[in-house]
Amino acid sequence: DTEVTQTPKHLVMGMTNKKSLKCEQHMGHRAMYWYKQKAKKPPELMFVYSYEKLSINESVPSRFSPECPNSSLLNLHLHALQPEDSALYLCASSPGDRDNEKLFFGSGTQLSVL
Amino acid sequence: GENVEQHPSTLSVQEGDSAVIKCTYSDSASNYFPWYKQELGKRPQLIIDIRSNVGEKKDQRIAVTLNKTAKHFSLHITETQPEDSAVYFCAASKVGANSKLTFGKGITLSVRP
Secondary structure, eight states, rough: OOOEEOOOOOOOTTTOEEEEEEEEOOSOOOOEEEEETTTSSSSEEEEEEEETEEEOOOOOOEEHHHEEETTEEEEEEESSSOOOEHHHHHHEEEOBBBBBTTOEOOOOEEEEEE | OOOOEEEEEEEEEESSEEEEEEEEEOOOOOOOEEEEETTTTTTOEEEEEETTTTTTEEEEEEEEEEETTEEEEEEEOOOOOGGEEEHHHHHHHHTTTOOEEEEOOOEEEEOOO
16 A cells, blocks of 8 residues: 545534544555645645654644554644635655655645635 | 745646756755645645755656756656646755655646647
8 A cells, every 4th residue: 555545535614613634554654744735835844743753843823733643643633723724734654764755645635614 | 944946936838848847945954855746636746856966867757957066956857748737846855854845836837738
């Protein structure tokens, strides 16, 4: 399996809702990432987990809460989001040691906050 | 921190022609330079990358060249096809644990049939 799988593909939520985005990979990668991408813009790094530990938080607001239950799974918990948080949320993974720079992206969750 | 510039923002070529996309970077310590292709509504996909210990790398119709002195690198696509139409992002980072990719703003390549 050489894919990063994200669910759901689309999500519409209100500003008072709580929802979670899920990401899974079975490539044995030990680093996993959350990126946010606005239309016609490059991906922006949010969080990095390395060997199941949070290693980078790019000063993301606390309404976004990442979780890495094990080396294959990555979640992003969403609470009290704002309309400007509407974007494509991409999960990615990389080997974690040699070739750690090679990112494999999932297809993303298109999030709309109403 | 690193700053990656990508120009122009759009490029249109005739099918069969070559396309060259250029990026510059600011941090001389950066040593890994990937190119990602993102088709409309799809995920970014790594199409080719180069490390700073080589000057050129080729994979079928695509190649990447790196000039460390001038701090720029370029993507070359030969014999372009309509399916090459996409947004192309260059990026730069340092090799190692927790390395962070800095992306350029992207260029929209259109290949006219």
